[in-house]
Every structure is written in C-alpha cells, then in structure tokens.
Amino acid sequence: MSIFEYNGSALVAMVGKNCFAIASDRRLGVQLQTIATDFQRIFKIHDKLFLGLSGLGSDAQTLHQRLVFRHKLYQLREERDMKPETFASLVSAMLYEKRFGPYFCQPVIAGLGEDDKPFICTMDSIGAKELAKDFVVAGTASESLYGACESMFKPDMVPFIFHSF
Amino acid sequence: MARISSLSSQATLVQKIQILTPNIGVVYSGMGPDSRVLVRKSRKQAEQYNLLYKEPIPVTQLVRETAAVMQEFTQSGGVRPFGVSLLVAGYDDKGPQLYQVDPSGSYFSWKASAMGKNVSNAKTFLEKRYTDDMELEDAIHTAILTLKEGFEGQISGKNIEIGVIEADRTFRVLTAAQIEDYLQEVE
Numbered sequence: 569m570s571i572f573e574y575n576g577s578a579l580v581a582m583v584g585k586n587c588f589a590i591a592s593d594r595r596l597g598v599q600l601q602t603i604a605t606d607f608q609r610i611f612k613i614h615d616k617l618f619l620g621l622s623g624l625g626s627d628a629q630t631l632h633q634r635l636v637f638r639h640k641l642y643q644l645r646e647e648r649d650m651k652p653e654t655f656a657s658l659v660s661a662m663l664y665e666k667r668f669g670p671y672f673c674q675p676v677i678a679g680l681g682e683d684d685k686p687f688i689c690t691m692d693s694i695g696a697k698e699l700a701k702d703f704v705v706a707g708t709a710s711e712s713l714y715g716a717c718e719s720m721f722k723p724d725m726v727p728f729i730f731h732s733f
Numbered sequence: 734m735a736r737i738s739s740l741s742s743q744a745t746l747v748q749k750i751q752i753l754t755p756n757i758g759v760v761y762s763g764m765g766p767d768s769r770v771l772v773r774k775s776r777k778q779a780e781q782y783n784l785l786y787k788e789p790i791p792v793t794q795l796v797r798e799t800a801a802v803m804q805e806f807t808q809s810g811g812v813r814p815f816g817v818s819l820l821v822a823g824y825d826d827k828g829p830q831l832y833q834v835d836p837s838g839s840y841f842s843w844k845a846s847a848m849g850k851n852v853s854n855a856k857t858f859l860e861k862r863y864t865d866d867m868e869l870e871d872a873i874h875t876a877i878l879t880l881k882e883g884f885e886g887q888i889s890g891k892n893i894e895i896g897v898i899e900a901d902r903t904f905r906v907l908t909a910a911q912i913e914d915y916l917q918e919v920e
Contacts, residue, residue, distance in 0.1 A: 646791060657787040 571672045572693075574599065577609060577622035578709035580717065581678040581688045583702055585724040588686040590618050590678040593709070596625055613639050614649040617679035619659075622707035623693065624672035631671050635659060652679030652687040656697060663695035670694050674706040750896040750906050754779045757792055757823030758896045758904035762849035763836075764816035771815060775799045792823035796832045796840050804838025818848050824902040845875075851883025858882055869899055877919050888916065 576597045581590040596607035610620045611632050619635065621628035638658060642650055650658070656677045663671060670693045681687045690704040691697045698704065702721055705713035750760045751772045757779070761768035778798045782790040799819070807814045819834040833848065834840045845863040847855035862875045873895060881888055890909035898904045907915075 645797075646794065651788075654786045654788050658785060661785050 569599065572623050572674070573708050575623070575625040577628075577707035578713060579609060579620040579622045579674075579676045579706040580713050581618075581620065581676045581690075581704050582717065582721065582725075583686045583688055583700075583723075585726050586684060586686065587727050588678045588680070588688055589727075590620055590676065590688075592620055592622075592707075611636075613655065613679075614643075616681075616684070617650065617652050617655055617677070619655075620676035620678070620706070622674045622676070627671040627673045631662075631673055631675070634662065638662075652677060652681050652689075655679070656687075656689050656691070660691055660695035660697050663691065663693060667694055676704055676706050748894060748906060750894045752904050752906075753795065753821070754783075754789055754823075754904075756789055756825060756898065756902040756904060757795060757821060758898060758906075759819050759821045760894070760896065761817040761819050763818055767815045768817045768819070771799060771802065771817065771819065774802055789825065791825045791827070792821065792830045792832065793827075795823070796821050796834060800834050800838045800840045802838075803834060803836060807837060820846065820848060822896065822898055823904070824898045824900070829898065847879060854882055855879050869897065873897065873915050874919055877915060881919075889913065890916065 574597075576593075576595055578593040579591070581588060590610055592609040594605055594607050594609070595602055596604035607625065609622065609628065610618055613619055613636065619632065621632060635655075635658070639650055639655070659675055659677065663673075663675075672693060674690065674693055676688070676690045678686075678688045688704050689697055689699045690706050702723065703717040705717060707713075749765075750758060751768075752758050753772065753775050759772060759775070761771075775795060775798070779790045779795050782788075782794065799821070803815050806812045814836040816836065818836065819832075821832045821834065823830055831843045831846065832840050833843055833846050844865070845859045847859060858879050859875070862878070867875070876895065877888075877893075880893060886892075890912035893912060895907045895912055895915070896904060897907060
C-alpha cells in the first residue's frame, strides 16, 4: 500500500475557451473504509487561481494552509494577486525544500493568467512541474482520468454545453 | 555621475553605475566600498526572488529589501550605517521607476532626482526642466545639463557615466563614445 493511496483522490483540470475547469472527488477514506463524503480537495487561492491537492489528506490540508500563508504575504507586499505561473513556481520550490521528507501530495494548479489566458499544471510530490495545454490529472484514479480526458477532450470548449438526450 | 579623473587614473575599469538585475540598475553617492556591499546583497536578494518565483523581482520589492538592510545597520550593535545614498532605476510591469534610498533606510519614489554634490541646484534645475512626456533623448540631455551645472573641469565621456533603461527593460551603461555623442548634441 502506498502512502499516496491511503486516503484516495481523483483530480482533473482542463483548459477551455478563455476558461478552465478543475474538478475532484470528495471521498476521504482510510484504506478501504470511507469516513467522509464531503472532503475538500480544491481550494481557491484568489479569484483567478485554484489549487487542487491529491494524495495524503493531512499533507494536502497543511500544504494548502502554508500556501495561503505565502500568498497572503505576497499580496500584502506586492499589492497584487499572484499569477498562476508564479504560484506554480512557488509550490514547486516549497515541495523541493522537502526533497528528503516530502509532502505526499500531487498538486494541480489552474488559473487565469495575463489577459485571462487559462493556465493549468501539475507536479509530482517533489515539485517537478508538468505544464499542459489541454488537461492534467492527479490522484489514485489518474489512469482512468487520463483515459477519459484523452478520448473526450477537444480544444476551445465553452463552460456550458447543453446536451439534449 | 562624475568620476575621479587624473592623468594617472584608469577610471574606465571600475564603474560607479552597477547592474542589479537585467532590468534594474543602481548608482550611489557616498562611500564606494559601502555601496559595493549593498550591491552584492541586493543582487543576491533579487536572484533569490527569481529562484523562488521564476520571475524578475519588481523594482519596489528590491528597493524595499535593500532599504531594510540599510535600516538594520542603524539599529544593530557594533555596526555603523551605510555611508551611501542610492538611486535605483528599473523597468517592470508597472513601467519605468526611480527610487532613492537613504542611509536611514527610507526610500522615495521620484520622477527625477539628484544626490551628492550640488544637489539643491541640481534639483531646482530638474524641477524646471523635467516633463512627464520626455523622450529618452531629452532625458539624457537634461541629465547631462544637470550634471554640468556643478561640474568642475571639462566634462567628457571619460569622466561621467550614464545608465539607461527603456521599454526593452534592459539596463545598459552607455559607452564613452556614446556619451561623447550626447555631449556634442548638448553643446
């Protein structure tokens, strides 16, 4: 059993036309036992920046709190919100600081950058960034999510797609 | 900024104007050795910011951190304040900026400023000459004229330094030859 699979998680982020979407499951388990069905994995950093954290629930919560801390100080000092690319670099640096005792998390960062251009990325638990133009996935269900995204993704999707069944 | 010059000095090898980052430059008035310490510290701070955020440090942030260092030396034991005032010029997302940092650690944002010898005349001169919509060429001419006001001896490309930054966001120091060209235009 891997520590990354202890709590279970599924995270995905996708780029659309002048927009992005980020989604996660809400199950918190202890191995096979489900102990919560309302666990939050996606956090808002500011109006145009969202952070998803898969992996160990405790590390996800702690890492989120520390990142909010850093971002709040940044906002006070620089009198502006962090750009998603900058935030991703910060997360990467913070994860690598713990290279030999890492956070057991895989983050997914999604936001709107300069001129509201959508930005998504993911990284491994020690901060190796993976930028993508289309979608990123993380968590125990990542392989399934890769399959779903690869087959269903198309570029420039709009936020609401009406299907008549 | 005026240099010491005499027949025996090879002043061209050591510059007073220094680059802190590709888009921020600094010049000092006061004790050279003290300025070198600050330049070293500021360069490191700027690079640390870059390492963390993978982004060039905004001018205000670098000025603030440099000023904080200078303030420390007014309140710590066994040290003395830095014997320099700095003029920091840079270009970032907020546009071109100019800051003055004093030994106390206080910093001020300026559209145009002067320091050192002849500062009050120079500032009066600048107040008359400066306009918001100056082009770079006008600004260089104005700077040269301001410098000339209190200059002892013959001004030339070998005994002044000029640093420039424009929309390309690259701080550069003009060569002696370029300065000579501007000096001739001013005449």
